[in-house]
Amino acid sequence: MTEPVSITLHYDMPEDRILAVVYAGGSDPSAYWLTRRLVLNIIERANPYLDRMSPVVGNTPQELRGDLAAMERQVALARTEGAVSRAGNDALTDAAAKADLAVEITIAKETNGFALQLRSRNGAHTSLVWSRDHLQRIVLMIEEIAARSGWREGQPVGLKPQQETSKPIRH
Secondary structure, eight states: OOOOOOEEEEEETTTTEEEEEETTTSSSOEEEEEOHHHHHHHHHHHHHHHHHTOTTGGGSOHHHHHHHHHHHHHHHHHHTGGGOBOOOHHHHHHHHHHOEEEEEEEEEEETTEEEEEEEETTSOEEEEEEOHHHHHHHHHHHHHHHHHTTSSOSOOTTOOTTOOOOOOOBO
16 A cells, blocks of 8 residues: 655754655655755745646636636645644654755646656655645645745735634645
8 A cells, every 4th residue: 555645844943944754754754955045946936837837827818817826726725725734743853864955846747737856965856746736735835834934025825814824734
């Protein structure tokens, strides 16, 4: 039986980095440290890329695309609400000790979703295929952590100002 695909994101204040753990608590977890520069790059590019890849947004008049893209993100968050849970501290501590510095993160369209690929400076490589909704949830989680850690200002893309974002950060 294969383990369910999961990614855990945790801001580590002493490192001033985000720990990304694939399969936290599983039999073969992979862990990466995400730097501020890499995270801000993801935030800047991921949502516009996902918007361009949207079959709905691309067929919408230009003046309505921003609103429709925000609505698609809201729908994705609602659909993936049940997939969010909390990872155990022991799993994160073990993963942090073995984590390597991520030097590249890519998102690529696949036939059955989007591949999220992480590559470390030592050549480790992890690739996971996610649905569009789940990938939008992951990008939002990264945005929330960046905002809470003081790396960027403003509300994560696609959230209404009054919306609370205090969910645990495992997907």
